[in-house]
Amino acid sequence: MKTKLVRIGNSQGIRIPKPVIEEIGLSDEIEMILKDNQIILRSAEQTRKGWDSAFERMAEEQDDQLIDKEKVETPSEWDETEWTW
Structure with a gap:
């Protein structure tokens, strides 16, 4: 055309x-x-279209857990030596 x-x-x-x-x-x-x-x-595609339903399905299937939970929750050397409250 x-x-x-x-x-x-x-x-x-x-x-x-x-x-x-x-x-x-x-x-x-x-x-x-x-x-x-x-x-x-x-x-134009909507940004993050369908994310709500995807997150709901992940939560239902218990697939929304951190895969590096131990690493994230374990204090680092910096946390131990440098961080102050």
């Missing part, structure tokens, strides 16, 4: 036909990636 650049103030842009927007599910916010001399447009 070919299109032309359109002047928008001091910038230029393109018009994306509505059927294309609907087909690929673009929302109001998009992500623009420049890669290998190409511009890639895609829906």
